[in-house]
Amino acid sequence: MRRVYLDNNATTPVAPEVLQAMLPYFAQEYGNASSIHGFGQKCRAAVEQARDQVAELLGARASEIIFTSGGTESNNHAIFGVVNAAKAARKHIVTTTVEHSAVLNPCEELARRGVEVTYVSTSREGRVNPEAIAQAIRPETVLISVMMANNEIGTLQPVEAIAAIAAEKGIAFHVDAVQAAGKIPIDVKKIGAPLVSISGHKLYAPKGVGALYVREGTQLDALLFGGRHGRDGRPGTENVPGIVGLGKAAEIARRSLAEEAPRIAALRDRFERGVLAGVPLVRINGCCAPRAPNTSNMIFPHVEAEALVIALDLQGIACSAGAACSSGAVEPSHVLTAIGLGRADARASVRFSLGRFTTGEEIDYALDVIPRAVQRLRGLSPTWREAVVA
Amino acid sequence: MCAATNSADIAANTPADRTARGVLTAVAMSGGVDSSTVAAMLHQRGETVVGLTMQLWDQRRLPGLRPTGAPRQRCCSIDDAHDARRVAQHLGIPHYVVNYEERFEEKVVKPFVASYLAGETPVPCALCNNYVKFDPLLTTARQIGAERLATGHYARIARNPETGRMMLLRAADETKDQSYFLFGLTQEQMARTIFPLGELGKQRVRELAREAALPVAEKPDSQEICFVSAGHYVQFIESYLTERGESAPDDAGEVVTTSGEVIGHHQGLHRFTVGQRKGLGFAAGRPMYVVALEPATKRVIVGADGDLRRATCDVRDVNWVSIAEPAQPMRAAVKVRHRHEPAAATIEALASGGARVRFDEPQRAVTPGQAAVFYDGDIVLGGGTII
Numbered sequence: 001m002r003r004v005y006l007d008n009n010a011t012t013p014v015a016p017e018v019l020q021a022m023l024p025y026f027a028q029e030y031g032n033a034s035s036i037h038g039f040g041q042k043c044r045a046a047v048e049q050a051r052d053q054v055a056e057l058l059g060a061r062a063s064e065i066i067f068t069s070g071g072t073e074s075n076n077h078a079i080f081g082v083v084n085a086a087k088a089a090r091k092h093i094v095t096t097t098v099e100h101s102a103v104l105n106p107c108e109e110l111a112r113r114g115v116e117v118t119y120v121s122t123s124r125e126g127r128v129n130p131e132a133i134a135q136a137i138r139p140e141t142v143l144i145s146v147m148m149a150n151n152e153i154g155t156l157q158p159v160e161a162i163a164a165i166a167a168e169k170g171i172a173f174h175v176d177a178v179q180a181a182g183k184i185p186i187d188v189k190k191i192g193a194p195l196v197s198i199s200g201h202k203l204y205a206p207k208g209v210g211a212l213y214v215r216e217g218t219q220l221d222a223l224l225f226g227g228r229h230g231r232d233g234r235p236g237t238e239n240v241p242g243i244v245g246l247g248k249a250a251e252i253a254r255r256s257l258a259e260e261a262p263r264i265a266a267l268r269d270r271f272e273r274g275v276l277a278g279v280p281l282v283r284i285n286g287c288c289a290p291r292a293p294n295t296s297n298m299i300f301p302h303v304e305a306e307a308l309v310i311a312l313d314l315q316g317i318a319c320s321a322g323a324a325c326s327s328g329a330v331e332p333s334h335v336l337t338a339i340g341l342g343r344a345d346a347r348a349s350v351r352f353s354l355g356r357f358t359t360g361e362e363i364d365y366a367l368d369v370i371p372r373a374v375q376r377l378r379g380l381s382p383t384w385r386e387a388v389v390a
Numbered sequence: 391m392c393a394a395t396n397s398a399d400i401a402a403n404t405p406a407d408r409t410a411r412g413v414l415t416a417v418a419m420s421g422g423v424d425s426s427t428v429a430a431m432l433h434q435r436g437e438t439v440v441g442l443t444m445q446l447w448d449q450r451r452l453p454g455l456r457p458t459g460a461p462r463q464r465c466c467s468i469d470d471a472h473d474a475r476r477v478a479q480h481l482g483i484p485h486y487v488v489n490y491e492e493r494f495e496e497k498v499v500k501p502f503v504a505s506y507l508a509g510e511t512p513v514p515c516a517l518c519n520n521y522v523k524f525d526p527l528l529t530t531a532r533q534i535g536a537e538r539l540a541t542g543h544y545a546r547i548a549r550n551p552e553t554g555r556m557m558l559l560r561a562a563d564e565t566k567d568q569s570y571f572l573f574g575l576t577q578e579q580m581a582r583t584i585f586p587l588g589e590l591g592k593q594r595v596r597e598l599a600r601e602a603a604l605p606v607a608e609k610p611d612s613q614e615i616c617f618v619s620a621g622h623y624v625q626f627i628e629s630y631l632t633e634r635g636e637s638a639p640d641d642a643g644e645v646v647t648t649s650g651e652v653i654g655h656h657q658g659l660h661r662f663t664v665g666q667r668k669g670l671g672f673a674a675g676r677p678m679y680v681v682a683l684e685p686a687t688k689r690v691i692v693g694a695d696g697d698l699r700r701a702t703c704d705v706r707d708v709n710w711v712s713i714a715e716p717a718q719p720m721r722a723a724v725k726v727r728h729r730h731e732p733a734a735a736t737i738e739a740l741a742s743g744g745a746r747v748r749f750d751e752p753q754r755a756v757t758p759g760q761a762a763v764f765y766d767g768d769i770v771l772g773g774g775t776i777i
Binding site for chain 1 (some may be wrong): 414440484486488489529530532533534535
């Protein structure tokens with residue numbers, strides 16, 4: 001059976017060049033990057049080269065890059081690190097209702113510890129108004145955290161305008177750029193944010209590695225405590241192959257972005273036009289806002305998204321709906337309800353996310369399969385029958 | 391009356407079996423040995439199979455209820471979903487977990503709680519079969535291209551060659567028979583459902599599981615209601631109401647004998663079941679049983695063993711599963727709970743959609759909320775909820 005992977009926002013394959021770069025660091029150059037001997041020195045050099053590569057992708061200095069275990073740790077480090085470092089008795093965080101759980105759940109945990117949190121709502125496109133962020137700021141606000149690109153609908157946030165507001169008020173600003181890295185240019189200086197998270201596996205590097213940009217001079221407490229490995233203060237023996245992979249992936253992303261982003265955007269747009277033409281009543285979530293070029297989140301009214309995802313998987317097409325929980329079942333998406341979708345529309349929404357390895361032929365296959373699958377599902381949907389009669 | 395049916399007829403008269411090859415079959419996989427064996431059997435026969443596991447209840451809810459000590463095997467835990475996935479991987483078949491938590495809460499958990507609060511003793515497994523397994527799950531199966539659903543139930547489905555109707559029959563292994571929980575099936579559901587274990591005994595199923603080297607071949611059977619562990623239903627009801635911000639049930643009242651004598655007070659009607667002897671909270675000179683629960687007066691009525699016997703009972707929401715609604719009273723064997731030796735009775739359909747059951751011999755502990763299921767030999771005629 002043909003397999004077409006349209007779930008690149010969940011994870012991406014490791015790029016062949018990335019895998020090649022990593023391979024020597026498993027069984028040949030297996031040293032501990034903190035060791036004094038030659039084995040260690042080789043690995044230290046590889047880690048520091050990767051740091052340069054990641055810094056270059058973000059327009060940062062190498063000394064401002066902390067390697068982490070992934071996007072979740074990067075976000076936790078930024079949020080807990082800033083809040084714990086703040087000395088005030090009362091503390092307040094401003095974030096949005098459409099953030100990833102790796103931002104929302106740290107905020108909720110801090111709320112349980114007495115920190116106040118304001119969740120700013122977005123437009124129906126999922127875009128937050130910088131003015132609304134400004135209005136949510138209080139004298140005790142210590143952190144603003146807003147994502148760069150939404151993982152479910154792809155909407156881009158006006159992070160530069162928010163960074164300007166944060167800078168003016170002297171408040172730390174964290175940008176979760178996990179879904180932006182490799183898809184759109186990220187220049188931390190241009191954005192003006194002191195904290196930016198990225199994740200390896202959304203960028204054709206492996207799972208289990210990520211990075212946090214911390215602008216020099218930012219007050220940030222440690223998240224983890226252990227051996228003083230590395231110069232960035234994040235303890236634990238460095239994941240050398242993973243870090244090397246992230247470095248290589250960052251280098252490729254920086255080189256190929258200018259070409260890749262328009263190519264993927266064109267494929268995505270063709271995909272959307274094809275679905276709109278082939279399936280009645282489809283609507284696109286976030287269609288009118290600036291969007292990540294690879295993401296398409298569509299409402300298929302009178303279709304259970306969960307069933308559509310399964311039906312498509314049985315025909316080799318991988319896409320997603322809602323948030324996966326640990327059993328593999330689908331839970332309703334908080335993002336879709338946050339942008340004002342009703343329950344029925346949220347349950348009928350499916351995300352397709354393209355990637356570097358998506359081909360035009362794969363899009364043709366998807367456009368051949370999807371309309372028929374939707375038709376079958378609707379044929380068995382009681383609400384569709386009512387809608388057709390009415 | 392329906393013709394007697396043997397296993398040869400069953401195989402020959404189920405259209406689903408005739409068209410098995412080339413047709414996608416969805417298997418409802420709980421992660422237990424029975425449904426895993428069903429998946430293995432169909433797969434080994436060369437059928438195209440997809441496994442579906444229902445996520446029904448979040449075990450993280452009501453954390454105070456989590457059983458302490460050894461982990462229990464319960465059909466809606468995440469571990470069980472993982473077991474189902476391991477079996478599917480072992481067989482090399484696609485497998486999906488589908489989320490029916492909302493529907494399960496609406497159609498099973500809430501009625502379960504409401505039933506206890508109304509002084510009844512519900513049968514949640516029958517509700518789950520009627521409103522979750524054979525309704526949305528079958529719909530999902532069809533939506534993804536599977537025209538029939540296989541489950542690990544011990545029961546049989548056959549087509550009556552004379553009337554053309556689908557019939558529900560008891561399992562060949564009477565000790566495992568689950569037809570009592572399946573009386574709500576519709577003709578269309580039965581036409582799209584197969585019970586591959588219906589002809590097999592439990593021992594044989596274990597053997598098949600071992601022969602297929604299933605990772606769950608030695609997993610213990612699950613016995614209890616999947617979302618409540620045995621003996622914890624009172625705490626479940628109270629925790630559930632608290633979680634929903636509703637006050638604890640205000641149903642404490644008097645304990646009264648059948649002759650009207652008040653002999654004590656009880657902590658809540660929902661804590662009692664008809665036929666219950668232990669835990670009445672008082673000592674009597676002779677064995678005393680709960681013989682009735684009266685929601686209107688909040689009274690628990692207690693009496694001697696003889697007071698538990700009823701010669702008739704009325705049943706609501708009857709589904710005539712294998713036959714058309716009978717115009718005349720008819721003879722049947724009636725089960726009033728899962729582990730009840732069917733009792734000879736005359737049943738009569740009522741205009742209300744219910745039925746009246748007149749037992750030849752009065753039956754013990756006929757309990758409101760439980761199902762009364764009518765049999766003719768192996769054939770399930772129908773059933774409903776005891777009022």
